[in-house]
Amino acid sequence: MDDVLAVVQPLLQALDALAFVARHLNPPDFAAVMDAVGGPDEALRAAHRRPDSWPEDLADMRSRIRVASDAALAAFDGLRAAADQPEGLVAVFRALRQATTALEALYPLADVLPAVSRFFLDPAMRDDADLQLRLTRPGREGGTGITHLANDPGSRGGFSLYVPEYYSGDRAWPLVMALHGGSGNGRAFLWSWLRDARGQGAILVSPTATGRTWALMGDDTDTPNLARILEDVRKRWRVDPARMLLTGMSDGGTFCYVGGLQRGSPFTHLAPVAATFHPLMAEMADAERVRGLPIYLVHGTLDWMFPVQIARAAQRALSAAGARVTYREIGDLSHCYPREENATMLAWLRAR
Numbered sequence: 001m002d003d004v005l006a007v008v009q010p011l012l013q014a015l016d017a018l019a020f021v022a023r024h025l026n027p028p029d030f031a032a033v034m035d036a037v038g039g040p041d042e043a044l045r046a047a048h049r050r051p052d053s054w055p056e057d058l059a060d061m062r063s064r065i066r067v068a069s070d071a072a073l074a075a076f077d078g079l080r081a082a083a084d085q086p087e088g089l090v091a092v093f094r095a096l097r098q099a100t101t102a103l104e105a106l107y108p109l110a111d112v113l114p115a116v117s118r119f120f121l122d123p124a125m126r127d128d129a130d131l132q133l134r135l136t137r138p139g140r141e142g143g144t145g146i147t148h149l150a151n152d153p154g155s156r157g158g159f160s161l162y163v164p165e166y167y168s169g170d171r172a173w174p175l176v177m178a179l180h181g182g183s184g185n186g187r188a189f190l191w192s193w194l195r196d197a198r199g200q201g202a203i204l205v206s207p208t209a210t211g212r213t214w215a216l217m218g219d220d221t222d223t224p225n226l227a228r229i230l231e232d233v234r235k236r237w238r239v240d241p242a243r244m245l246l247t248g249m250s251d252g253g254t255f256c257y258v259g260g261l262q263r264g265s266p267f268t269h270l271a272p273v274a275a276t277f278h279p280l281m282a283e284m285a286d287a288e289r290v291r292g293l294p295i296y297l298v299h300g301t302l303d304w305m306f307p308v309q310i311a312r313a314a315q316r317a318l319s320a321a322g323a324r325v326t327y328r329e330i331g332d333l334s335h336c337y338p339r340e341e342n343a344t345m346l347a348w349l350r351a352r
Contacts, residue, residue, distance in 0.1 A: 004058075005115065007051060007065055010043035011106075012119045014072045017041075018099045019339070021079065025096075026302050026334035027089055034079065041076040044069060061112070064105045071101035100188040107146060107194075111136065122343055125199040134166035135198070141167055143236070146194075151187050151208055159207035159229050160190045162197055163237055174243035174349055175233070177205045177226065177267070179252025181274075182213040189249070196342035203237055205229060214248075214255035223259045230266060245349050247271035247296075249337045250305070261285035261293075269349050271296040274335055276306045277314035282321045291322035296348055298341055300333025 017040040024033045048069040051062040078095025085091045110117040117135060118126040125131060144165045150158030167173065176197060180189035186206035197204035207229050209215070215222040233239065246260045246267035247253070253275025260270040263286035270293065282290065295318055299311030308329060315327040326348060330338055 003054065004061070004065075004113070007044075007047045007069065008113060008115055010040070010047050011065065011069055011072060011102075012115065014040045014044045014076070015068075015099060015102055015106075015119070018072065018075055018096065022096050022099070023336055023339065024332070024334075025092065025336050027304065029334075030088075030092065031083065041073055044072060048073070061109060064109055067105040068102040071098040071105070074098045075102075097188065100191060103191050103194075120195055121199045122195050124343070128199075131199065137166065141169070146190070148187055149232075151185070153185065153187060155185075156208055157210040157225055158186070159205055160187045161206075161233065162190060162194055162204040164198060164201050164203070166201070167203075167237070169238050172238050172240035172243075173201065173203050174245070174346070175203045175205065175230075175239045176245045176247060176346075176349075177207065177230065179207065179214065179246070179248030179255055180209070181248075181250035181252055184249075184252075189252075192249070192337050192339055193342060195339075196346060200343065200346050202346060203233065203239060205233055209255075213251045214258070216251065216254055216258060220258070222255065223262065226259065227266065242268055243349050245269045245271060245345070247273065247345070248275070249273045250275065250335065257281045257285075261290060263289050265289065269294045269296070271298065271345055272314075273298040273337065273341070274300060274303055274306060274333075275311075275314075277310050277317075279313065279317045282314075282317040285321065287321070290318070293323045294326075294348070295323050296326045296328070296345055298328045298330065298338060300335065300338070301329055301331045302334040305335040 017037045021033055021037060051065055054062045075095045075098035079092060082088045082091035082095060106116060107120060110120050117132060144163045144167050147161045149161065151160050176193060178189055178193050180186055186208040190206040193204050207226060210221040210225050244267050246256050248256050253272035256270045256272040256275065257277060259265060260267050261281065297311060297315055299308050301308050315325050319325045328341065
């Protein structure tokens with residue numbers, strides 16, 4: 001076990017550092033962010049050959065740790081090389097996608113390695129012994145954990161699902177449907193919410209758009225697909241009908257408005273993050289639907305894609321239309337996903 005932890009600990013530290021880069025990614029500040037991160041991959045490079053000597057009964061663990069380590073190291077290599085490439089920001093995003101490969105490989109080890117299980121929780125919950133016990137208790141209901149349904153990389157219209165390992169059908173559970181940004185996919189975006197859904201007990205659905213991005217113009221093929229996905233989930237799992245959140249990042253946040261403001265939307269709460277907005281969205285929305293609708297609006301002051309003035313205008317227009325808007329403007333946030341907002345968002349979802 002000492003040998004295992006000698007590799008796992010630097011791996012987890014490297015993944016935390018990659019998450020820091022993703023959260024603080026602002027093009028003018030990229031060099032400073034990388035300086036702040038330093039070289040956490042150095043310890044991982046020194047340790048990542050160690051699994052070669054592990055016995056065969058640890059073959060699956062060895063393989064998963066090797067895949068995760070290789071992906072994390074490739075991410076750091078890509079980030080450091082990005083500054084010298086003409087499409088620097090694209091290269092940064094490409095490098096950060098390696099973190100998803102690492103997380104997918106590592107998550108199944110949460111069942112057997114307490115350090116990995118703690119990593120996949122919000123830091124504020126990592127010392128909760130009762131939660132750790134519930135996450136690993138025997139006799140869990142089948143089908144919990146992470147499932148991907150027609151949601152392989154490159155596919156469109158499928159979804160990834162997380163059901164807490166301690167799920168029980170004797171009560172209704174809040175549901176979060178989280179929409180990825182433009183050109184993204186639900187399989188990767190799942191990890192933006194996994195820690196919080198796992199720790200606080202929420203069913204998490206992360207779908208992939210039917211097209212290259214969400215149907216913001218033209219024929220809306222995504223709203224009926226999301227309705228189908230939601231129906232499939234509710235047939236299998238007991239969902240609280242008063243606690244169904246539609247949230248999303250960038251284009252996904254904008255689609256929260258497009259689909260979530262429609263009459264007949266099943267979602268009880270909306271939380272667009274780093275989204276664009278036009279006042280006509282509020283004017284064209286169903287007035288009865290908007291009146292009293294809880295909306296948690298998050299935007300970064302440093303957003304370089306959708307300037308913060310757009311979010312301020314959205315807050316004014318939606319409030320004037322009668323929505324109950326909680327507005328969060330984050331001073332150090334660029335066009336990135338603020339994972340630290342998830343816990344507050346879930347508390348808001350439960351309170352209303």
